[in-house]
Amino acid sequence: MDSVENYLAEVLAGIRPLPSREIALADALGAVLDGDVRAQWPLPAFDNSAMDGYAVRAADIAGATAETPVVLPVRGEIPAGSVEPQAIEPGTCMQIMTGAAMPAGADTVVQVELTDGGTSAVAIREAVALGTSVRLTGGDAQPGDLLLSSGTRIGPVHLGLLAAAGHATVLARPRPRVTVISTGDELVEPGNALIPGQIWESNATMLTAAARQAGCPARRHPTVRDDTDAVLSAVAGALEETDLLITSGGVSMGGEHDVVKAALATLGTVNFRKVAMQPGMPQGFGTVGEQHTPIFTLPGNPVSAYVSFCLFVLPALDALQDFASERAVPSPATLTRSVRSPAAKRSFLRGIMHRTASVAGGEPGAGATGAAGAPEAAGGVGARAGQITQVTQVTPVAGQASHQLASLARANVLVIVPEDVTSLEAGAAVDVLELP
Amino acid sequence: MDSVENYLAEVLAGIRPLPSREIALADALGAVLDGDVRAQWPLPAFDNSAMDGYAVRAADIAGATAETPVVLPVRGEIPAGSVEPQAIEPGTCMQIMTGAAMPAGADTVVQVELTDGGTSAVAIREAVALGTSVRLTGGDAQPGDLLLSSGTRIGPVHLGLLAAAGHATVLARPRPRVTVISTGDELVEPGNALIPGQIWESNATMLTAAARQAGCPARRHPTVRDDTDAVLSAVAGALEETDLLITSGGVSMGGEHDVVKAALATLGTVNFRKVAMQPGMPQGFGTVGEQHTPIFTLPGNPVSAYVSFCLFVLPALDALQDFASERAVPSPATLTRSVRSPAAKRSFLRGIMHRTASVAGGEPGAGATGAAGAPEAAGGVGARAGQITQVTQVTPVAGQASHQLASLARANVLVIVPEDVTSLEAGAAVDVLELP
Numbered sequence: 112m113d114s115v116e117n118y119l120a121e122v123l124a125g126i127r128p129l130p131s132r133e134i135a136l137a138d139a140l141g142a143v144l145d146g147d148v149r150a151q152w153p154l155p156a157f158d159n160s161a162m163d164g165y166a167v168r169a170a171d172i173a174g175a176t177a178e179t180p181v182v183l184p185v186r187g188e189i190p191a192g193s194v195e196p197q198a199i200e201p202g203t204c205m206q207i208m209t210g211a212a213m214p215a216g217a218d219t220v221v222q223v224e225l226t227d228g229g230t231s232a233v234a235i236r237e238a239v240a241l242g243t244s245v246r247l248t249g250g251d252a253q254p255g256d257l258l259l260s261s262g263t264r265i266g267p268v269h270l271g272l273l274a275a276a277g278h279a280t281v282l283a284r285p286r287p288r289v290t291v292i293s294t295g296d297e298l299v300e301p302g303n304a305l306i307p308g309q310i311w312e313s314n315a316t317m318l319t320a321a322a323r324q325a326g327c328p329a330r331r332h333p334t335v336r337d338d339t340d341a342v343l344s345a346v347a348g349a350l351e352e353t354d355l356l357i358t359s360g361g362v363s364m365g366g367e368h369d370v371v372k373a374a375l376a377t378l379g380t381v382n383f384r385k386v387a388m389q390p391g392m393p394q395g396f397g398t399v400g401e402q403h404t405p406i407f408t409l410p411g412n413p414v415s416a417y418v419s420f421c422l423f424v425l426p427a428l429d430a431l432q433d434f435a436s437e438r439a440v441p442s443p444a445t446l447t448r449s450v451r452s453p454a455a456k457r458s459f460l461r462g463i464m465h466r467t468a469s470v471a472g473g474e475p476g477a478g479a480t481g482a483a484g485a486p487e488a489a490g491g492v493g494a495r496a497g498q499i500t501q502v503t504q505v506t507p508v509a510g511q512a513s514h515q516l517a518s519l520a521r522a523n524v525l526v527i528v529p530e531d532v533t534s535l536e537a538g539a540a541v542d543v544l545e546l547p
Numbered sequence: 548m549d550s551v552e553n554y555l556a557e558v559l560a561g562i563r564p565l566p567s568r569e570i571a572l573a574d575a576l577g578a579v580l581d582g583d584v585r586a587q588w589p590l591p592a593f594d595n596s597a598m599d600g601y602a603v604r605a606a607d608i609a610g611a612t613a614e615t616p617v618v619l620p621v622r623g624e625i626p627a628g629s630v631e632p633q634a635i636e637p638g639t640c641m642q643i644m645t646g647a648a649m650p651a652g653a654d655t656v657v658q659v660e661l662t663d664g665g666t667s668a669v670a671i672r673e674a675v676a677l678g679t680s681v682r683l684t685g686g687d688a689q690p691g692d693l694l695l696s697s698g699t700r701i702g703p704v705h706l707g708l709l710a711a712a713g714h715a716t717v718l719a720r721p722r723p724r725v726t727v728i729s730t731g732d733e734l735v736e737p738g739n740a741l742i743p744g745q746i747w748e749s750n751a752t753m754l755t756a757a758a759r760q761a762g763c764p765a766r767r768h769p770t771v772r773d774d775t776d777a778v779l780s781a782v783a784g785a786l787e788e789t790d791l792l793i794t795s796g797g798v799s800m801g802g803e804h805d806v807v808k809a810a811l812a813t814l815g816t817v818n819f820r821k822v823a824m825q826p827g828m829p830q831g832f833g834t835v836g837e838q839h840t841p842i843f844t845l846p847g848n849p850v851s852a853y854v855s856f857c858l859f860v861l862p863a864l865d866a867l868q869d870f871a872s873e874r875a876v877p878s879p880a881t882l883t884r885s886v887r888s889p890a891a892k893r894s895f896l897r898g899i900m901h902r903t904a905s906v907a908g909g910e911p912g913a914g915a916t917g918a919a920g921a922p923e924a925a926g927g928v929g930a931r932a933g934q935i936t937q938v939t940q941v942t943p944v945a946g947q948a949s950h951q952l953a954s955l956a957r958a959n960v961l962v963i964v965p966e967d968v969t970s971l972e973a974g975a976a977v978d979v980l981e982l983p
Contacts, residue, residue, distance in 0.1 A: 140756045192732030194744040212744045251951045271753030279738030296628030302715030308630040308648045317707030320576045515687045
């Protein structure tokens, strides 16, 4: 049997990243940058005001106080977006709005709250320092500065920055398009009546949603009957608008009824094997079609299918974008009850993780407000003292069989039990993978 | 000035949850359940096989060993999906596939790997225990069992469970539809040339993506000029397909150029105020239209707009689904360098957080594999010993002004500095909010 690592390595080695292309910003959320983005122009592109107020020369207001304000004539007003070049003479000022270009001759902005708000002349009540409330050209980035590194997954702020730097499109690898096909004569659409022997289709619904939750456009193919021609036809038909294919079912060890295996084996480009894990032992991966589209043949048991999706398909989706996957990094936790695990297989038990923060030692900090602030109030908690640590406990759920979807629905992590461990006691340290 | 808490409380008090409706499973990812979902039928609905193998009576194979296999006649085969009632006589067996209904008279499944795989007669090499590899009716859930609690945000596994339980739709509150309108005569679409005084529009692109990243369908309205009628017309036009409106810009303290403020003030349903925070002091919130659609008037500075989105709009989006928000819970961290903050305002400084796991004490556990496993290999790390804690450090980025989007793009957290703190030293404990 393959180890989990070997199988994952084989999967990743079989993935070719999608070609990058110029993507409009409106469609680029979640795409992965191909190439560094550097500033072509300074950001901001011109000196401008950070406040609504008055553009002045700092030297002219050096003596201003509340008792002895400096009064300057106001030579007009500069709204944001004004493109007429403006200038002030010494001893004068102009009203200026946030974001408006500084007039030539001015070096400082006095915010309106420090004045009487006058429009023909203004009394300035404070001698603000030279350069106050002026955003200098290039103060956020200079031409040539690295704005975003190649390989960055593009988030909302990155899109804002690209737009602010003048880009309408970005060279990136798009999110892979996923198609999910479930197979099986036993499957009936939910909402219809069942006869004993049949079950409601659930895997394709689940896996399509899982791919969407991972940010990918995903669609569900209608359920395919247990017929090799039907399977091959569904796969071929899905290829055109698909960057990654997932099938569910038809890959267990029983022979001719495993139609997915039987059908795809004829292509010679999909490998089936057992992986030393539980759940999820029967796995298949390969490529199909002219574009070498990756295909996963996931097991039909829903827990096996979902665990396989998390362990293998999510990293493959990242690999299609040439993105260094960060999804499956385990974190440490402490078991609250004992568990058993089969020999020579890595178990991924479903568990519920609880995190507890604890503060150890340290001196009271300035203005500490303590941890008692209402957590739902955004930022309701302030600075605190001491070394802060987190302790994480995990409780395996009841119902660890691979058909027990109700148990999986209660879990938020997978508890990893290594191949050479067959039991662990309460209190043991384990690694857990957070479910997405 | 309002405190952050008071303002957020006012926002949340002004939100009416969207009505719940029956949503097709394919559209229900991220919707929030309105009402508990209980099992109507047992899950599984009939006894079935967990393996490909042979359905037998355990009593008939009690003496089987590798040396003295028990040979039973095979009375046929039951594929998954077969709906013909089947039965076996004592002393006989049937081939059975994973998921197929158990024949009457059988109580145990012997997996094919423990047999010679015969089709007319089979030699069974191991006396497996009664009930082995049989999934009993109701073994995952009994009728009446709680499957999903009201208020659950529906994820992929929940959708799978709903489908497996026979539901084609679910009663839930959908994700709110968001429209983002940016305003300002200074704004030019990226890709076009600028004249000094103009800037490229970035806020609407950023905020639309932020709403999408939060799972919501979101669209960007074309930029609106600085004209009160144009603002009112854009708002009215957006209402039909919008559950939450966001404007950006036009709300600072400068008077008649603040067209969003001027326009919406005429409606009497939107309140403008200063909130004691930096960035993001000028805020506006209220409702518009017959559906009392919530509207946020975010500041035009991009950092202010994004911080405001995270602090106020994200909880409001959750509130529209009557979902108890978990987004904005701060976590503890230690500053790596000193910071300054204005008096009487809560600062949300942009920072880069690093987490470090450390293992303290404890005895070596059974089969511990250590932390040296390659983290990119899913589940590559096994059980470990001792008490495991995490230490989190945060480094404020250079460039904390509210127009410095390039700095924000490097950050992954907001560092919270309370109102009564004007400086913190390196090593101080602070709360941080992870950016989404």
